[in-house]
Amino acid sequence: MAVPADFLSWRETMKIKAINPNTTLEMTENIGAVANEYTADDTEVVAVSPDRGPISIESYYDDYLAVPGILDEILKDEDDEFDAFVNSCWGDPGLDACREVTDKPVVGIAEGSMYVANMLGANFSVVTILPRARDFIEEAVRKTGLDGHCASVRCTDLTVVETENTRDAAAKALLEASWEAVEEDDAEVICLGCAGMGGLDEPLEAELPVPVIDSVGAGAVLAESLVQLGKRTSTVRTYKRPESKEIVGYPERYQL
Amino acid sequence: MAVPADFLSWRETMKIKAINPNTTLEMTENIGAVANEYTADDTEVVAVSPDRGPISIESYYDDYLAVPGILDEILKDEDDEFDAFVNSCWGDPGLDACREVTDKPVVGIAEGSMYVANMLGANFSVVTILPRARDFIEEAVRKTGLDGHCASVRCTDLTVVETENTRDAAAKALLEASWEAVEEDDAEVICLGCAGMGGLDEPLEAELPVPVIDSVGAGAVLAESLVQLGKRTSTVRTYKRPESKEIVGYPERYQL
Amino acid sequence: MAVPADFLSWRETMKIKAINPNTTLEMTENIGAVANEYTADDTEVVAVSPDRGPISIESYYDDYLAVPGILDEILKDEDDEFDAFVNSCWGDPGLDACREVTDKPVVGIAEGSMYVANMLGANFSVVTILPRARDFIEEAVRKTGLDGHCASVRCTDLTVVETENTRDAAAKALLEASWEAVEEDDAEVICLGCAGMGGLDEPLEAELPVPVIDSVGAGAVLAESLVQLGKRTSTVRTYKRPESKEIVGYPERYQL
Amino acid sequence: MAVPADFLSWRETMKIKAINPNTTLEMTENIGAVANEYTADDTEVVAVSPDRGPISIESYYDDYLAVPGILDEILKDEDDEFDAFVNSCWGDPGLDACREVTDKPVVGIAEGSMYVANMLGANFSVVTILPRARDFIEEAVRKTGLDGHCASVRCTDLTVVETENTRDAAAKALLEASWEAVEEDDAEVICLGCAGMGGLDEPLEAELPVPVIDSVGAGAVLAESLVQLGKRTSTVRTYKRPESKEIVGYPERYQL
Amino acid sequence: MAVPADFLSWRETMKIKAINPNTTLEMTENIGAVANEYTADDTEVVAVSPDRGPISIESYYDDYLAVPGILDEILKDEDDEFDAFVNSCWGDPGLDACREVTDKPVVGIAEGSMYVANMLGANFSVVTILPRARDFIEEAVRKTGLDGHCASVRCTDLTVVETENTRDAAAKALLEASWEAVEEDDAEVICLGCAGMGGLDEPLEAELPVPVIDSVGAGAVLAESLVQLGKRTSTVRTYKRPESKEIVGYPERYQL
Amino acid sequence: MAVPADFLSWRETMKIKAINPNTTLEMTENIGAVANEYTADDTEVVAVSPDRGPISIESYYDDYLAVPGILDEILKDEDDEFDAFVNSCWGDPGLDACREVTDKPVVGIAEGSMYVANMLGANFSVVTILPRARDFIEEAVRKTGLDGHCASVRCTDLTVVETENTRDAAAKALLEASWEAVEEDDAEVICLGCAGMGGLDEPLEAELPVPVIDSVGAGAVLAESLVQLGKRTSTVRTYKRPESKEIVGYPERYQL
Structure with a gap:
């Protein structure tokens, strides 16, 4: 059955950002390769590492120091380049916060x-x-x-x-x-x-x-699925955009 | 990133059977339309109704009388035509049994x-x-x-x-x-x-x-996802193929 | 203390049907023997096998194929011969559905x-x-x-x-x-x-x-207990008699 | 089916003690009447009140002051007169302790x-x-x-x-x-x-x-059921008879 | 920061009763020593044993026979000598009842x-x-x-x-x-x-x-904490003082 | 009972840091006042705000941006000035991570x-x-x-x-x-x-x-209690000090 072109306008352009929450670039590359392997031909997955954070996440300490960088990777999407995000650490660090700063689907691996x-x-x-x-x-x-x-x-x-x-x-x-x-x-x-x-x-x-x-593969294909369904994160309560307020000591972009 | 052709051989041919567990054909058609709308262009969803069962599922009684028909729709796939199945009743009737008779992905809506x-x-x-x-x-x-x-x-x-x-x-x-x-x-x-x-x-x-x-849309895109991941149902214990044994009073096809 | 005769009219006649959900008659006989051994002298337990279904229940597949036969054994009780039913498979297959088609007590082993x-x-x-x-x-x-x-x-x-x-x-x-x-x-x-x-x-x-x-003994004496208490299954919501509707491909008796 | 006479020797003599944990005799009488109404003709239920305790149980305080009296009613059964006990307060006060001092069935209402x-x-x-x-x-x-x-x-x-x-x-x-x-x-x-x-x-x-x-009726018929099954409380660990030790300030009978 | 003298009037006089629910005096002494060791210099913990009860608590039976004695130790506090109580048996026997008969903090170890x-x-x-x-x-x-x-x-x-x-x-x-x-x-x-x-x-x-x-140390310092916070047990519902009623066969003090 | 002076050496000097995870100083002052009010006379509670973070925590976003600052307030304790920490936001942000970077007690409000x-x-x-x-x-x-x-x-x-x-x-x-x-x-x-x-x-x-x-009062007195007990956070597994590794883009102090 044909899908109406306007319904699935993403289909030409689906683009997913896979965020490696740590700053080890070899891992980022691997995440990108795996995610692209499992997603559809016409889906592009871009894997990134935050500018700041630990080189690996093995403790709660690492986890919490990684989250501001993860959020930044979502905040950077000012031109609406991406259709969805994949939080690529088993532990889904800061996933709830990610869902507050965008209503595009965010999937944890x-x-x-x-x-x-x-x-x-x-x-x-x-x-x-x-x-x-x-x-x-x-x-x-x-x-x-x-x-x-x-x-x-x-x-x-x-x-x-x-x-x-x-x-x-x-x-x-x-x-x-x-x-x-x-x-x-x-x-x-x-x-x-x-x-x-x-x-x-x-x-x-x-x-x-x-x-x-x-797990990266699973997260990536589910992100694709949510885009296909055309759904966005609920903003009615928990994942409503955070109230704008002064954020001391963080780069400009964090100021919502 | 290009996906190796042999890895995703399904991509040319992904075909999903959406089983409407009841025998009301208008609903079957609707299920097919919705599932095709949400799945990818090159995925074909075929919606079917079993030969037997209630015209709707509203009670446990209806539910149990529908299951043999659902199973039959999976058993019919003798030529391996389908890549996955969607059990299209909210209640996922007989889902565990479906997973025993095929190791292709079966998703409940x-x-x-x-x-x-x-x-x-x-x-x-x-x-x-x-x-x-x-x-x-x-x-x-x-x-x-x-x-x-x-x-x-x-x-x-x-x-x-x-x-x-x-x-x-x-x-x-x-x-x-x-x-x-x-x-x-x-x-x-x-x-x-x-x-x-x-x-x-x-x-x-x-x-x-x-x-x-x-829910039908969600079930269909997740079935697609499982096929993309190339995964099959675990046959190590619970969803192992049932022991072959005499099944009295059922059509030939039920005899595993 | 004497019990008023009219209150416990069942006492002369308590009759329980123990349904062996599979079609192996030796097991049916054993179920009857055990149930009669543990229940009271003036309680008669009749053990039966359905006309259709697997010869044993070892998988979800077997379980679901057995349920229509179990239900039939309850539907057959058109002359109100029995006071209660015992669903005699550890797994209580289709127990919810059984409770919909009769308001007499049904106990799972x-x-x-x-x-x-x-x-x-x-x-x-x-x-x-x-x-x-x-x-x-x-x-x-x-x-x-x-x-x-x-x-x-x-x-x-x-x-x-x-x-x-x-x-x-x-x-x-x-x-x-x-x-x-x-x-x-x-x-x-x-x-x-x-x-x-x-x-x-x-x-x-x-x-x-x-x-x-x-387990059969336990199920049988509890069925007896429910009859003694004079209680019937609640028909207010979940176990209300199923809506009458067309049931395709099943014998006449299934048509409620 | 006939039950072998020696197997169910209780049948001539089944005798159940229903313990009303409070000291209000009208309630004790009512408990006896109800329990006898629901149990079999040849079962005798004797309802009793402890010698000590509150006239009703409405608080945890009442509950705990009632338990020694309940236990005493079980300890009194030195001649093995009873086949089972019914703890007749909704809250089953001290039920675990009751099961330690006898291995005859004790059922809470x-x-x-x-x-x-x-x-x-x-x-x-x-x-x-x-x-x-x-x-x-x-x-x-x-x-x-x-x-x-x-x-x-x-x-x-x-x-x-x-x-x-x-x-x-x-x-x-x-x-x-x-x-x-x-x-x-x-x-x-x-x-x-x-x-x-x-x-x-x-x-x-x-x-x-x-x-x-x-609830009294339900407790009484279930006590009957346990006697019919010929089962006794497990004494392997939790409900093993308490270690014999000095019990200060309680009547002789409490000294196990 | 200075604490206003009238706010913490307890500080001169904090006195906690640690109730050893059994009647073994060596254990009572040990409980007192430990509790005093961990609590503040100006806190006095008085350890006591009830007049009645088992010499140790190892079964539900022991537990229930100990509770009336524990309650008595709280009821004895007629002159308001104590600020809090510690129920010193791992199992917190009768803790709910203790909270009914006083609104001073009661902590279980x-x-x-x-x-x-x-x-x-x-x-x-x-x-x-x-x-x-x-x-x-x-x-x-x-x-x-x-x-x-x-x-x-x-x-x-x-x-x-x-x-x-x-x-x-x-x-x-x-x-x-x-x-x-x-x-x-x-x-x-x-x-x-x-x-x-x-x-x-x-x-x-x-x-x-x-x-x-x-555990005794932990219970004692937490009792101290509750007194410091100036809080009392909630008497709105569950821990309201029990209704006054006849308590048969117990010493006068149990009559609320 | 006298407490040996060397056992409770903290008693002269108990000093607790109450961390207000947000950067609103009025709230920090209030937290300090309340905590000092409820804790003992000879306990000093110092309330602080992190150098960075949101001015209030109302979302997961705020919560995650506050955690690095909270951790910093613990890392700053290089001279072992404090005996314990109180994480003073109802939600206990980053509490697990706090327990990894110090083995002194950390209590969430x-x-x-x-x-x-x-x-x-x-x-x-x-x-x-x-x-x-x-x-x-x-x-x-x-x-x-x-x-x-x-x-x-x-x-x-x-x-x-x-x-x-x-x-x-x-x-x-x-x-x-x-x-x-x-x-x-x-x-x-x-x-x-x-x-x-x-x-x-x-x-x-x-x-x-x-x-x-x-809640601040409760957290503060419990922190006091843990110090009184002389206990430290378990470092055997979950709260072991994080592995030393490169932390990109954070101030020197975060480098463990």
Whole structure:
């Protein structure tokens, strides 16, 4: 069935900004590659890093220092270049604030990958980085509401940077954690719980009896879906544009 | 970024079967029209009704009598014509069983519309048909795991058939229920809780301060997303193909 | 204290239909024997199998294909022969729909056995068939509301038919799973999670330090209790008789 | 089907002690009458009041002062006269302790009436005494695990003694609260939340569109059921007999 | 900043009664020592034992027989000597009733230690006495609302009296249970789940990588805090003074 | 009982930093005054505002832009001047991150006031600022774990600055919202859900039948309590000091 041209005017031009919340550029590139791989041919995903913030997010401290930079990447879209945004850290840092400063769809890769996982199995496990991140990851699961479907969060000894730079060792550690999730926790789907793991889903899936979800990919295709549906974030209450007020000590752009 | 042709071989041919679980053909047509409207140009959605089942689903009784027909529509796909299925009744009847008889993605419109809603607002309400369906609807919400984000289920006096046949009256009743959800229950997004309401999202959204989700549209674009991701349902345990066994009194095709 | 004759007119004639949702007659016989053993002398339990459906219920697919036959067994009661019905599969398939088509009490053996267990210990475990049934079983627990009291669901390698036909092997596997529940999960009561396990409660209890609940027995005595109380299912909303409508492709009796 | 005589040796002699936890004898008599009405002809229910305790239970204070007397009524059963006990206050005071001092079944009327209600409707409301009891009642609901099925707790201005002594006024207040539960909270079944309301279920049910559960009746028939099943309370851990130790300032009988 | 003398008139005279709910005087002394150690110099904690009750609380039976004595210790405060009360058994026996008979702050050591733990780590475990107490302890956790933050309850083979009398063996068993909590359950804080363990927090903390909370200390300082805030228990509904009524078989003082 | 001088060396010098997360100095002063009023004579509370951040926190955006400044106020404590910190915004912004950068106790006023409320009534309501903050407030409640005890969150039309600057109007709006909470939601305690409301607890309490909690006061006395107990934040996992790494675009002090 033909789609009326004016209804889906985005179709010529869909452009999504994938924000890598940390300042490690190799990871940003990887995020862009993965997101473009999974989205449609005529969708362009532009991956960016904020000007400021930690080089990786492994603690609540890192998380909170990253958020102003993430917000800035949305505030920069003054010419309405983008149709949607993907918050590309498993933990969806500052996602609520992102939704306040734009009414274009903003998808977090944690929520996105969990929704996808929840449609593919009766439950899922998240395999992720250092043990200290467990609470951070579990909060993301709970905030999305899918804690009842989460079989486990399995941590490894990997730092974020290692997931990106030592691919073989990372794949090995993740494979081991995934097997534990499948065998001990009865997991039916694996979510890769870090944006640095982009591209590892297929090699892991080849060695596991369960689907493995690339979280950046999942977030990107769901952002595409929201644009296709033509929907915008609700501005009736929680995600209403913040009241204009003085913001001390931040660059001009933060002044709404 | 270019997508390697062999990776996304579906792109030439993506074909989704949207199953209207009841046997009212006008509704089937509407489902097809809406699903095709929201999915990509090069995606073809074929809407079907089962050979058997009630003309509408308004009770658990209707729901259970519809499921064998839904399953049959998946079992019919012997030549692998389709890439994914959409279970098009808000209540996702028999969704678990659907996932057992195929490993192609199967998306329910209840779950699909709730995921979409959950990315657009801090909570959502479902506006739907007769009061007797409340428990049925709430079970679907709870099964998906999003009960903590559901502000309310608001029933009307509409039957399923009326949602389809008396569009103006239906729109009026849904508008009223939606306003109650927004004002009394603090809802930030409205899910239209019946496949017969397809196409009413835009007129309703024009009169409400919140996004209104067409559930068939949401289910269809999420099915597209799962195909894009190249993922299949987990067959490791819950959704493993059912053990072959004698099925008494059902047509040949049900014999796995 | 004497009970006024007219109040409890059922007492002369209490007759309960125990519906084995599958079509394996040996299991039907066993269900009848167990139910009659536990109910009062002047209660007659008639065990039946539907005309159609799978020979055992081990998957959601089986479950859904069994429900129309279960409903038929209730619809057949046109002369008001029975006082109550027992849905005799641990999973309580289609229980909500059963309650719509009659206002006589309908008790599921899953809910019945859990209520009994919950009155005998601080928690309970369910020992049951194949691992694939875990999700199915957990849904039944959750639907009843007793997930907070369920210490664990312990699956075995038993098929339904094996629970019936290879009693010694079944008893051995269940004993092992029960010990694991008691020792590792701190279970205080065991529910036998399949109607095919009828009659195994006493031999198992003889070897375990905890009560073991025969689920069919529990369901049958609770059905008796509801009849004694003279109560009928609420028809005010959820379990109101379904709206009369065309049901395509089903035998005449399904047309309400 | 005939039941082997030795299996159900209780049948000649089933004798249940219904303990009214307060010291108001009119209420004790009413409890006995109701319990005998609903249980089988050959079951004898003996209703008793403890030697000590408040004349009614309306606060946590009353509740805790009543428990030693309740326990005493179980400890008194030194000649094994009874087959089961019914704790007849909606709130099930000291129920866990009761289960420690005997392994014969002990049923609370709160839990019993909720199980019955949960088999008759998709949810239930409790209509009860003074507003101060709401927390007490809600704790009983939550402890049983059925809070997810409880539509509401509706308090009245009735004291316990008034439910017993001013029957017409009590019936009127309960009718009003019940209608509010049905219309505003969508309740499908009403539990009468006080043992003093025994006998009001039928007049109320005559004026309401939903079943009304007499909680004493429900508790008594469930106690009967547990005896029929031949089950005893689990003594493996939580309900093991308390360690023998010095109990200062209590009568001899409390010394285990 | 100076505090106006009249505002904090309690400061000259703050006096807290710590009620050891059992009748073992060595434990009472220990409770007093610990509570005085942690509270301010000018706060006096008086530790008492009731006249009646079990010598230790290890079962629900013990718990319920202890409560009348606890209440008596509050009722005895006729001359308004005390500013607050500490209910010093991990399980907070009869805490709701205590709050009904006085509007001065009453703090339970279970709730107090959990609040403290929840401010020091992302979760906590409770290490405690005999396995039979697990349900009792878990109820206290759940009643306070912090079950979502409780990593585990780890029982030992210690009786209450042993925690007091065989300090070395008790410390050893608790250390082992604590290590299991830290390593297997990912606990970040340990609550010592029995008043008899007072004084063991520091030696245990010296050997563990996590904070160890002395529950009596935590309860006492929180009682102090409530007095400092000048707040009294809410008497609007649940904790309103119980209706005056005849209390049969209890000493005069219980008659409100 | 005398407290050994070396054990409580803090007593001479207890010094608490109360961080007002916004940059409105009048509010900082008020926070200091209230905190000093409720804490002990020999405790000094120093109230500060960060160098950067919004002038009030009313949205997630404000919240996230405030956190780096809050963290800075803790990082500034290089000479170990303070014994504890109070995060003085109802919403506890960045509390987890605060606990990572110091192991001295950090108390949030949301959690602190809820713990206090939970010891004074069977439930509590939060009365607070603009409707858009509801989700923010509910998240704080849920994160603490006390959602089961929260009767309601009642929003007003007050901005944060208005709570501070237009005291009479603020008191009036809060009184009205509190009455609604008490009468419609059965609230037994009121938490004032904004640091700007400091000092309004007593006038409000004078007109209401329930205790009213000043959240800053509650947070400050609980911080004092944790210091008295001599406890430090657990550094075993979640609140371990963040890994040292490059932090781009932040002042030197943020580099751990």
